[in-house]
Amino acid sequence: MTDVIATTGLTDARLAIGQTSAKAAxxxxxxxxxxxxxxxxxxxSWGPAEMGRWTYLFSDAxxxxxxxxxxxxxxxxxxxxxxxxxxxxxxxxxxxxxxxxLLSVPFGILSAHNMAPTWVVHPVRRLMDLFRxxxxxxxxxxxxxxxxxxxFAGVMALFVHTTGILxxxxxxxxxxxxxxxxxxxxxxxxxxxxxxxxxVIPQVLPLWISFSLYRLExxxxxxxxxxxxxxxxxxxxxxxxxRGFYYPQASAILIIVxxxxxxxxxxxxxxxxxxx
Amino acid sequence: MTExxxxxxxxxxxxxxxxxxxxxxxxxxxxxxGEMVALIGASGSGKSTLIRHIxxxxxxxxxxxxxxxxxxxxxxxxxxxxxxxxxxVAVIFQQFNLVGRLSVLTNVLIGHLGRVPRxxxxxxxxxxxxxxxxxxxxxxxxxxxxxxQRASTLSGGQQQRAAIARTLVQEARILIADEPISALxxxxxxxxxxxxxxICREDGITVLVSLHQVEYARxxxxxxxxxxxxxxxxxxxxxxxxxDFLAELYGxxxxxxxxxxxxxxxxxxxxxxxxxxxxxxxxxLATV
Numbered sequence: 001m002t003d004v005i006a007t008t009g010l011t012d013a014r015l016a017i018g019q020t021s022a023k024a025a026x027x028x029x030x031x032x033x034x035x036x037x038x039x040x041x042x043x044x045s046w047g048p049a050e051m052g053r054w055t056y057l058f059s060d061a062x063x064x065x066x067x068x069x070x071x072x073x074x075x076x077x078x079x080x081x082x083x084x085x086x087x088x089x090x091x092x093x094x095x096x097x098x099x100x101x102l103l104s105v106p107f108g109i110l111s112a113h114n115m116a117p118t119w120v121v122h123p124v125r126r127l128m129d130l131f132r133x134x135x136x137x138x139x140x141x142x143x144x145x146x147x148x149x150x151x152f153a154g155v156m157a158l159f160v161h162t163t164g165i166l167x168x169x170x171x172x173x174x175x176x177x178x179x180x181x182x183x184x185x186x187x188x189x190x191x192x193x194x195x196x197x198x199x200v201i202p203q204v205l206p207l208w209i210s211f212s213l214y215r216l217e218x219x220x221x222x223x224x225x226x227x228x229x230x231x232x233x234x235x236x237x238x239x240x241x242x243r244g245f246y247y248p249q250a251s252a253i254l255i256i257v258x259x260x261x262x263x264x265x266x267x268x269x270x271x272x273x274x275x276x
Numbered sequence: 277m278t279e280x281x282x283x284x285x286x287x288x289x290x291x292x293x294x295x296x297x298x299x300x301x302x303x304x305x306x307x308x309x310g311e312m313v314a315l316i317g318a319s320g321s322g323k324s325t326l327i328r329h330i331x332x333x334x335x336x337x338x339x340x341x342x343x344x345x346x347x348x349x350x351x352x353x354x355x356x357x358x359x360x361x362x363x364x365v366a367v368i369f370q371q372f373n374l375v376g377r378l379s380v381l382t383n384v385l386i387g388h389l390g391r392v393p394r395x396x397x398x399x400x401x402x403x404x405x406x407x408x409x410x411x412x413x414x415x416x417x418x419x420x421x422x423x424x425q426r427a428s429t430l431s432g433g434q435q436q437r438a439a440i441a442r443t444l445v446q447e448a449r450i451l452i453a454d455e456p457i458s459a460l461x462x463x464x465x466x467x468x469x470x471x472x473x474x475i476c477r478e479d480g481i482t483v484l485v486s487l488h489q490v491e492y493a494r495x496x497x498x499x500x501x502x503x504x505x506x507x508x509x510x511x512x513x514x515x516x517x518x519x520d521f522l523a524e525l526y527g528x529x530x531x532x533x534x535x536x537x538x539x540x541x542x543x544x545x546x547x548x549x550x551x552x553x554x555x556x557x558x559x560x561l562a563t564v
Contacts, residue, residue, distance in 0.1 A: 180369065180371055180373040181373045181374060181375045181376075183333055183369075183373065184367065184369060184373035184374070184439070184442075185375075185386055185389065186332075186333065187331050187332070187333065187363070187365065187366065187367040188363055188366070188386055188387050188388075188389050188390050188442070188446050189362040189363020189364075189389060189390020189391070189446075190363075190386070190389035190390060190397070191389075191394055191397075191398070193398055194389050194394075194397055194398050197398055197400070198375060198378070198382075198386055198389070198400075199375055202375050202376075202377040202378050203375070203376075203377065205377070206377075
């Protein structure tokens with residue numbers, strides 16, 4: 001009896017190996033094709049991307065060296081104002097993320113297939129796609145026109161873009177819940193909203209918090225860049241000092257940005273541990 | 277007492293099809309108020325489907341089947357009457373279905389949701405009286421000490437008792453349990469069954485409990501309803517369910533329903549009244 005099983009097992013194994021090698025042969029052919037297409041795309045993009053200019057990296061190395069030399073002596077004389085602007089950047093990110101989390105709760109639930117009917121899910125999802133597809137910078141340019149230069153335009157830009165991202169992540173968490181506790185709550189006569197509050201939210205809360213903290217981190221990075229188009233914060237003075245050839249100052253600002261982002265990363269990890 | 281006491285539960289010609297499979301095939305049953313009735317059947321026989329229809333979680337086919345709870349129609353002809361269905365039947369599940377990250381007390385308080393004002397329930401603002409009621413329910417099921425713990429930290433038996441406490445708070449007159457003990461060890465299973473029997477006896481609540489093993493049906497319920505292939509094939513005294521009769525009803529699948537120590541061939545229960553000769557209901561064959 002055992003022998004029979006063993007032999008069948010062996011034949012099965014051999015068969016499996018045979019199939020794998022056949023599959024591997026087919027796989028390698030396809031692999032070559034993919035590599036060929038990829039190489040073709042690279043070749044076609046060489047000209048438009050002006051890759052021919054790579055020699056300048058060496059012929060103009062002197063420029064790079066003087067650039068780097070200035071960057072190597074960071075000038076912290078105005079550190080207080082840098083820290084102030086860094087704080088503004090964090091505050092922009094904080095408000096942008098907070099508003100996004102607030103709106104992502106209803107949008108996330110309305111774009112989950114197990115929570116809302118299809119005729120609601122699809123329009124909400126397309127709206128979120130739109131929010132997500134357009135870069136923060138583009139939203140910031142639009143909001144600068146609408147509400148003027150300054151941090152508020154940055155807040156609004158981060159808010160809209162982040163809502164698109166968080167609503168999608170939130171809805172994926174909602175779609176992965178265990179439906180049975182929700183059903184049990186339904187049998188007590190609870191309303192739809194009560195089923196969500198008591199059955200769905202407790203299940204997804206750890207993930208939601210984790211996603212939100214991660215987006216807060218990324219938004220601090222993004223808020224730095226938003227300064228480029230005049231949406232306030234440390235980015236604005238960074239680009240002003242680069243444009244004015246004040247490289248030692250720019251270097252000091254960059255160091256502050258990197259230190260802050262690292263710090264926020266550590267902080268949010270600790271926070272996540274506490275909450276979950 | 278009113279002149280006519282309505283039936284606790286009445287199911288009439290209820291059918292349900294999932295694609296090609298007939299999960300329920302013209303099921304009819306009636307429960308008097310205050311009865312404790314067992315629902316047995318092998319896995320896939322339609323017990324859970326029937327319970328989900330009675331609980332208002334599923335809607336039957338639109339061919340005229342109906343479910344009445346305490347005289348009010350909860351669904352008929354494939355249409356749900358939400359007002360009659362909502363919260364009137366308390367349900368206990370095989371996997372307990374508590375919200376693991378909420379405290380045991382909150383899980384029990386959820387039983388109030390069908391009756392407290394909507395806004396208050398949604399915000400979780402339960403008053404002192406409601407909280408006392410929840411604590412009392414937890415004491416009754418024997419686990420008052422775990423009220424503040426997360427539900428996920430409880431053992432299976434404790435979770436099932438917390439689920440029972442939730443149904444006590446719900447104050448429904450009908451309690452339906454879908455395989456409440458099949459995920460529990462024997463001693464926890466006995467405690468849960470004792471509790472259900474106590475709730476039926478003391479509070480006069482009608483209990484319908486689906487069971488995998490017929491031993492418990494014999495021990496706890498005077499009446500048993502047996503299902504096979506989505507239809508009721510027996511409805512009568514539990515004492516008549518000898519192992520031989522089960523083997524006749526279910527064939528090879530009967531092994532699944534009988535505990536190992538009560539293997540086929542045991543003498544039938546001596547307590548069985550002589551007149552209670554089991555009669556097999558004619559299974560209605562699908563004609564469509």
